Amino acid sequence: MIWINKLNKPVTYVTVLLLAVVLLFITQMKFEFKADQKERAFAPAQNDSGSGAAKNSVLAQLPKDSDFKKVAESDTLLLNMDEKTGHFIVEDKRNGNVYRSYPNPQYWGQETISENWKKHLSSPLMVQYVDFSKTILQAKETNFAAEGGRVKDVQTIPGGFSLVYELPASGFTIPVQVKVEKDYVETKIVREGIKETNMGLVWVRLFPFLGADYSAGQDGYMLIPDGAGALIRFKENQLNVNKLYDESVYGQDNAFGGMSNNRNRIMMPVFGMKADSKAFVAVLDKGEEYAEIVASPSGVLSNYNWVTAQMNFRASYLQFTSRNSPDEWGFPAYNKEELFGSDRVVRYYLLDKTKSDYVGMAQAYRDYLMKEKGLKPLDVTDPNLPMHVDIIGGDREKGIVSDRYLNLTNTSDATQMVTSLQNKGVKNMSFTFMGWQNGGYSSFGKTLPVDSRIGGDSGMKAFIDYAHSTKSRVYLDTEYAANNTGGGGFDEKYHAMTNLAGRSITLGLLYNNSRVPMVSEKFNEATMKKDLKAFKEMGIDGLAVNRTGQRLFSDYNSGYGSPRNEARNTQERILKNIKEELGGVRGKSSNFYALPYINHIQTMIYDHSYDLFTDEAVPFAQIAAHGLITYSSEYVNNRQEDVKDFLRDIEYGAVPSFIFTRAETKEYVNAYGIRYYNTYFPSWESFAAEQYKQYNEALGDVQNQFISSHKTLANNVKETTYANGKRVVVNYNLEPYRDGGLDVPALSYILIQGGGAK
Numbered sequence: 001m002i003w004i005n006k007l008n009k010p011v012t013y014v015t016v017l018l019l020a021v022v023l024l025f026i027t028q029m030k031f032e033f034k035a036d037q038k039e040r041a042f043a044p045a046q047n048d049s050g051s052g053a054a055k056n057s058v059l060a061q062l063p064k065d066s067d068f069k070k071v072a073e074s075d076t077l078l079l080n081m082d083e084k085t086g087h088f089i090v091e092d093k094r095n096g097n098v099y100r101s102y103p104n105p106q107y108w109g110q111e112t113i114s115e116n117w118k119k120h121l122s123s124p125l126m127v128q129y130v131d132f133s134k135t136i137l138q139a140k141e142t143n144f145a146a147e148g149g150r151v152k153d154v155q156t157i158p159g160g161f162s163l164v165y166e167l168p169a170s171g172f173t174i175p176v177q178v179k180v181e182k183d184y185v186e187t188k189i190v191r192e193g194i195k196e197t198n199m200g201l202v203w204v205r206l207f208p209f210l211g212a213d214y215s216a217g218q219d220g221y222m223l224i225p226d227g228a229g230a231l232i233r234f235k236e237n238q239l240n241v242n243k244l245y246d247e248s249v250y251g252q253d254n255a256f257g258g259m260s261n262n263r264n265r266i267m268m269p270v271f272g273m274k275a276d277s278k279a280f281v282a283v284l285d286k287g288e289e290y291a292e293i294v295a296s297p298s299g300v301l302s303n304y305n306w307v308t309a310q311m312n313f314r315a316s317y318l319q320f321t322s323r324n325s326p327d328e329w330g331f332p333a334y335n336k337e338e339l340f341g342s343d344r345v346v347r348y349y350l351l352d353k354t355k356s357d358y359v360g361m362a363q364a365y366r367d368y369l370m371k372e373k374g375l376k377p378l379d380v381t382d383p384n385l386p387m388h389v390d391i392i393g394g395d396r397e398k399g400i401v402s403d404r405y406l407n408l409t410n411t412s413d414a415t416q417m418v419t420s421l422q423n424k425g426v427k428n429m430s431f432t433f434m435g436w437q438n439g440g441y442s443s444f445g446k447t448l449p450v451d452s453r454i455g456g457d458s459g460m461k462a463f464i465d466y467a468h469s470t471k472s473r474v475y476l477d478t479e480y481a482a483n484n485t486g487g488g489g490f491d492e493k494y495h496a497m498t499n500l501a502g503r504s505i506t507l508g509l510l511y512n513n514s515r516v517p518m519v520s521e522k523f524n525e526a527t528m529k530k531d532l533k534a535f536k537e538m539g540i541d542g543l544a545v546n547r548t549g550q551r552l553f554s555d556y557n558s559g560y561g562s563p564r565n566e567a568r569n570t571q572e573r574i575l576k577n578i579k580e581e582l583g584g585v586r587g588k589s590s591n592f593y594a595l596p597y598i599n600h601i602q603t604m605i606y607d608h609s610y611d612l613f614t615d616e617a618v619p620f621a622q623i624a625a626h627g628l629i630t631y632s633s634e635y636v637n638n639r640q641e642d643v644k645d646f647l648r649d650i651e652y653g654a655v656p657s658f659i660f661t662r663a664e665t666k667e668y669v670n671a672y673g674i675r676y677y678n679t680y681f682p683s684w685e686s687f688a689a690e691q692y693k694q695y696n697e698a699l700g701d702v703q704n705q706f707i708s709s710h711k712t713l714a715n716n717v718k719e720t721t722y723a724n725g726k727r728v729v730v731n732y733n734l735e736p737y738r739d740g741g742l743d744v745p746a747l748s749y750i751l752i753q754g755g756g757a758k
Contacts, residue, residue, distance in 0.1 A: 060118035060145055062105050063087050072160045077180040077350065079160055085144070086124045086151050086163050087207075088178055090185050095353050097278045099185070103212040103304050110214070113302045119145035121209055121302060128202040129170050130314075132336050139202050139316075142170055160186075164193070171197030174204060183364075186285070189311060189344040200336055203312045205294070210348065212306035213275045215298045221615070222307045223272035223281070223358055224295050225249075227264040228652075229620025230608035231358065232297050234275070234305055245295040245613045246310075249288045250591050253564055254507075254518075255499040255554035256315040263609040266293060267591045268621060271307050272361040279351045281361035283368050284309055287344035289552065289564045295613070311344040317500040335500060341565050359710050362623035366706065373596050375628045378704040382471075384428040385700040387692050388602065388632055388657040390477070391417065391433050392679065393454040394440035395671040398512065405440065406668050411455030411463040413662035417681055418467055424689035427696075430600070431467055432544045432586060434477040435673075436460065437487075442510050442673030445483030445490055445519070447531045448538070457538070464539045473541040475586050480524045480574075481547035482509060484516045488527035495523040497555040505553055510672045518553065520560035521570040528574055532581045542584025542599070548574055549587050549594035568593060592621075595629060604631040606652060619710060619720075622652045627706040627723075632657035636691055637678045643747050644732060649695070650749050651718050651730040653707060656695045658688050698751055702726050713739065727752040 068080040068089055078091040090099045103111075103121050111118060120126055123143035130137040143149075150166040153175075160179025166172070175193035179186050187206055194201065213220065213234075220234035224245055232245070251265035269284035271293050284291055288309075295307040319333040349364040369375045391414050396403040414433065421429060435441030438451045450460045464474045483490040490496075496517040497505040506515035519527075535543065548571050555561040562570060575597035578585050587598040589605060604625075608617040625631060633654050639645040649656070660681040661668070668674055678684070702722040709721035716732040728751055731737040731744040744750050 060115060060122040062102055062108055062122050065089075071156055072158075072180055074159070074180045074182055076183045077185060079178070079180045079185065081161050081178070083154050083163075084151060086154075086165065086176065086178075088161075088185075090180060090350065092350050092352075095277070097350070097353075099211055099278065099280065099348070099350060101207040101210045103209045103302075103306070104214065107214040107216065107303070111303055116146070117302060119143055121212070121304065123149075124207055125165060125174065125176075126205040126208055127167065127170065127172060127174075129172070129199040130202060130334055131198065132200050132334075133198055137316075137332065137334055142167065162190075170199045172199065172201055176206065184347045184349045186345060186347045189287075191287075191339075191342050191344070194313070194339065196339075200334055201313045201339065202334070203292075203310050203314075204344075205308050205310050206344075206346075208294075208308035208310075209304065209306050210308070211273045211275070211278075211280060212304040213273075214303060215305060218276050220273075220275040220305065221358075222295050222297070222305060223270075223274075223361055223618075223620065224293060224307065224614070225266045225268045225270050225620075226614055227605045227608040227617060228622060229268075229358065229362070229618045230614035231616050231618055232295060232305075232613060233615045235298060243297055243300055243613055246292055249284065249291045249293065250552045250568075250593075253315065253552070253554050254505050255497070255556065255564075256317045257499070263611065264605050264607075265589075267589070267605060268365070268624075269592070270361075270365055270620075271295065271309070272358070273305075273307055274356055274358075277353045277356050279356035279360065280348045281351070281364050282309065283347045283349065283365060285345040285347050285372070287311060287341050287565070289568050290340045291344070309344075309346050313340050314338065315340075320501050320503070340563065358618050358620055359623060359707075362620045363706075363708075365620075366624040366628070369592070369595060369624065369628065375596055377627055377706075378629070380704040382428050383700055385655055385692075385696045385703055386428045386430050386600075386630060387421075387426055387688075387695070388430050388432070388600065388655060389417070389421070390602075390635070390657070390659040391431060392441060392659065392661050392674060392676075393433060393435040394451060395435055395442055395668060395673050396440055397668070397670040397672060403439075403672075405453060406663070406671055407453050408435065408661040408663040408668060409454065410662070411450075411459035413681075414463050415466050417660060417685075418463075418470055418472060420681075420685050421689060422470055422472075424685065426689055426692050429467075429470070429472040430475070430541075431472060432475040432477050432602075433460070433463075434544075436476060439485065440673070441671070443485050443487075444479040444509070444516055445485045445487035447478075447487060447527075448534045461538060468539070473584070475542050475544045475584065476535065476538075476540050477544040477546070479546050480528050481519055481521075481545075481551065482507065482516045483519050484510075484514070488530075490517075490519060490523070490527075492517045494557075494559060495520055496557065497521075497553055498557040498561060500554075500556050502556070505555075511675060512672045518547075518551075520555050520557045521562055521567045521574075522560040524548065525570055525574050525577075529577060532577065536582060540582060542582045542586060543578050544586040544588070544602070545575065545578070546588050549590045549598070552591065572597065592625075595625070598629065600629060600655075601625075601631040602657060604633060604654070606633045606648060606654070619652045619707075622654070623707045623710060626653045627704050630655050630703065635659045635676070636688065637684050638676050646691070646694075647730050647732060647747065647749060650698050650728060651720055653699055653702070653720065655699070655703075656688075656692055658684065660684065698728060698749070713737070713742075717744065725753065 063082045067082040072079045081088040087101045123145045126143045147167045147169040152164045154163045162177045165174045173195035175190040177188040215234035215236045221231040269288035272281040290312045292310040316332045351360045437446035505518045509516045554564040585598045587601045661679040664680045705722040720728045730749040737744040
């Protein structure tokens with residue numbers, strides 16, 4: 001075979017062979033040169049003394065017990081630390097339990113994960129970063145061990161130690177403090193001391209494997225704040241490698257977008273771990289607005305079970321390609337100039353052996369809420385349980401030429417409801433009037449006066465006065481956090497929340513496919529303050545707020561904007577002002593930072609998300625909150641499963657709630673804002689009274705009592721015990737439950753007080 005080159009000269013086999021050899025040699029040289037450059041690019045930098053830091057070839061290892069020295073102690077805890085890594089060991093003097101800031105070394109030799117992940121496991125911190133010198137910003141992860149990190153400026157501080165972590169390759173400097181106090185160990189990332197070079201810090205996981213342990217036949221689980229609380233039980237030989245739980249505290253920040261899912265929003269900044277008699281609950285004490293809870297069961301990223309807080313310092317957002325491009329057209333970007341938030345603090349409350357379960361975790365969180373957030377036990381003056389009733393005044397639907405108003409319940413109708421329920425034996429009631437504003441339920445941002453078509457201000461005042469004569473309370477439902485009416489002088493161009501790309505943050509809150517702008521929190525605060533005097537003159541007992549205290553976004557509005565942590569502070573001021581001026585605030589699916597300012601939470605999340613992450617739901621939130629505030633779940637007349645949802649309310653200590661209209665459901669099936677299908681009061685008034693009697697008998701005498709115990713007696717048989725000794729045993733099965741002196745009918749419950757069954 002002969003080839004012809006560009007000179008049209010024949011090329012022999014020998015020439016071809018020689019060319020091939022030369023080409024192979026050159027290619028090999030280039031390959032080796034590139035490979036050498038790649039290795040150097042990821043090789044750890046040298047430390048200050050000039051000695052070589054650990055290289056990629058050095059195997060990951062955990063610190064030795066002999067490297068730790070005592071640095072501090074409290075009445076309960078003893079703190080030891082390793083100056084080479086900054087890792088620490090805490091000993092609980094009550095019981096001898098030991099907690100390490102790194103995985104249980106007993107199983108280290110059995111770990112078969114990749115060397116790269118073993119370095120993650122052994123490191124006191126992991127980070128994610130982006131390289132701003134690159135055109136395409138692709139987030140990458142690294143850790144202390146992989147970079148041959150350095151520990152500098154180790155000092156003792158009251159109760160513990162401080163140090164600075166340096167990551168030479170990525171160029172980050174991250175100051176950290178650790179201390180023990182009473183029964184908790186506290187870790188802190190000091191925001192002001194963080195330094196960057198060419199790389200931009202995205203997130204930090206500090207001591208991410210604190211308490212990480214193998215399943216190894218242990219009675220153990222991780223507690224995650226999914227819904228009211230959920231457990232991921234320790235299992236061996238996990239086969240599913242995609243079960244990583246990673247959710248944002250207080251829900252997704254819509255200023256940055258991201259993929260939404262159907263999981264419950266995190267309303268409590270907590271997580272926990274139990275391994276036999278050892279257990280802790282972690283409370284994110286500062287900076288939780290920028291945190292995510294990450295949990296990994298055994299068999300996912302390693303054979304350790306671990307759960308941690310991920311502290312975000314940047315977030316990606318969609319940079320649109322043009323001003324008029326659709327919302328989904330753009331590319332992911334990060335803000336180089338912004339580093340989120342302030343200090344990031346996590347408290348790990350270590351539980352004594354008798355409290356080493358999810359109940360003990362919830363009780364520790366309750367103590368935290370009381371000591372640190374100022375919550376106090378309920379001051380109960382009425383021995384009867386309150387029943388919460390929401391009344392819908394009006395709404396709109398699409399008409400032929402313009403929107404058609406729907407008059408669903410006027411103030412005279414509401415007065416008749418009060419009379420009827422009281423005559424049927426409902427002894428303690430709290431009413432919330434919804435859809436009272438001009439235009440009705442779907443007119444967000446509107447304030448007084450009351451729509452004249454349902455009675456106007458005079459009709460509402462008469463209803464309030466009558467309700468007060470029966471010792472009932474009246475709240476007005478408001479929505480200041482969203483505005484589609486221009487109420488209060490709102491102009492979307494100037495007063496709406498804005499994302500980092502400069503576009504208004506809107507939500508699909510209605511059923512007419514429209515998007516409703518979210519209001520900047522500072523504008524929200526100013527508007528609310530102006531209206532409080534008029535609300536007070538109306539004589540109401542408080543306001544029901546919706547998305548204030550429930551949804552939390554960063555806001556880049558140039559005139560009224562605020563970062564997410566400041567937006568939370570503004571929401572708290574709004575709630576505090578309402579409480580101080582009017583006396584009461586009613587929340588809806590509220591985050592727990594709202595608890596110091598609200599009297600009641602409507603539709604408090606009560607279940608987990610039923611996905612692959614969790615094994616069972618537990619009433620963690622209810623155990624923490626019961627006796628401090630009241631709460632209800634779904635409306636009784638709009639339940640998914642009537643009997644089981646009723647039993648769960650009895651088990652969880654929830655108060656009954658209903659939503660009513662004078663109009664039949666068929667009259668508002670096309671309403672813009674309402675999708676309740678069983679609100680016709682005449683059909684429900686007798687049933688509501690009967691249900692109330694059952695709730696009151698079960699829970700009336702424990703409404704200000706803390707939950708002291710909650711456990712599973714058998715499959716689908718639960719027992720809740722209160723501080724006064726009352727026990728409620730609920731049987732969800734289709735067959736009776738009998739054990740010893742207990743005899744619980746199918747799909748029913750019994751009350752045990754003073755040693756007897758009722």
